[in-house]
Amino acid sequence: MIEVNHVSKSFNGNVINEDVSFKFDRGILVILGPNGAGKTTLLRQIYGDLKCDKGEILIDGFKPNERRAKKLLGIMPQNAEPIFNLTVYDHIKLFAKMRGIKGNDTKIREMIKLFDLDPKKRVNNLSGGQKRKVMLTSVLALEPKYFILDEPTVGLDLESRNIIHEILIKLSKEGKGIILTTHYLEEAEKLADSVILFNRRILFDGSKEELIRKVFNEDIYVVKVGDKKLFIKKEEISKYIYLNDIEIRRPTLEELYYEFFGKSN
Ligand SMILES: Nc1ncnc2c1ncn2[C@@H]1O[C@H](COP(=O)(O)OP(=O)(O)OP(=O)(O)O)[C@@H](O)[C@H]1O
Structure with missing residues (x-):
């Protein structure tokens, strides 16, 4: 269990986050919030890169x-870059060795192949996206209990992002706990078992279904008639079903996010 208990952090008198509390164990928790909300700072506190001014964090x-x-955590910081200009393969192995584990060779080779990386290529000669994939593979291969991933898919093409999504979903089904941040709301929709909406403090912590009720105070559906979109109550659906060119569905996380934070973000 990762326990965050009444945690606060300031830089030079500026409060970056305050009185943050949540508990997390398994599945995928996505932390969403605008730029500068303090998400990276909070993750850095969780993985021990920054001390909390107040409160306490406990990892099991x-x-x-x-x-x-540290042994329980696999960390991918926001600007993580490969190190020592090793080959792709050696980089991943080194990460495992630094952690005191052998690293499952078959799995490592599988992941390298899945990401279409060349195991013999030196990391300095890779593109930005390829470097990111090496970092992710290096962290994923550690097989820790919890993953803390700060915008893990930023700058990656759609195919690579989809591969990562599949890997993360698989890991979560195996019982791992994954905390990640992203600005891609479709990604959040696909991955999140639970969501934290964050802006200096926790504004919401729960499932998407709970967020629907938090945002609208009701169990709301979306009706699209042509290019018109309406948020309606369940009992109103019957009024619309006779229309042509109609789509009835649950609100997306993206719609909920923008309703919650206002259109300005
Ligand atoms: N070491 C530091 N010293 C001073 N201020 C800092 C430091 N690190 C972060 N900040 C400030 O804290 C605030 C929150 O930054 P943080 O990176 O945690 O936000 P974020 O939610 O991750 O943003 P983004 O979505 O843009 O990555 C910003 O205003 C940033 O300038």
Whole structure:
């Protein structure tokens, strides 16, 4: 269990996050919020890169910078870059060795192939997206209990993003806990078992279904008639079903996000 208890952080007197509390164990938790909301800062506190001014974080009962906590976490910081100009394969192996594990060779080779990477190519000679894939593979191959991934798919093409989604969904089904941030709301929709809406503090923490009720105070559906879109109550659906060119569905996470934060974000 990852426990975040009344945590706060300021830089030079500016409050970046305050009184943040949540508990997380398994599945995929997506933290969403506008630029500068303090998401990266919070993740850095969770993986022990930044100290909390107030409050406490525990990873299965250990403080984030304790060795036993670090072993439980696989981390991908926002601007993570490959190191030492190793080959792709050696880079992934080194990450495992630094962690004191052998690394499952078959799995590593599978992932390298899946991402269409050349295992013999030096990391300095890779494109930005390829570097990101090497970093992700290096972290995913560690097979930790929890993953903390800060915008893991930023800058990647759609195919690579889809591969990562599949890997993350598989890992979550195997019982891993994954906390990630993203600005891609479709990605959040696809991945999130639960969502935190964050802007300096936790504004919402729950499932998408709970978010629908939080945003609208009701169980709402979306009706699209031609290019007109309406948010309606369940009992109103019967009024619309006779129309042609109509789509009735649940609100997307993107629609909920923009209703929640207002259209300006
Ligand atoms: N080391 C630091 N010193 C001073 N201010 C900082 C530091 N790190 C972050 N900040 C400030 O904290 C605020 C939150 O930054 P943070 O990176 O946590 O936001 P974010 O929600 O991850 O944003 P984005 O979505 O743009 O990545 C920003 O105003 C940033 O300038």
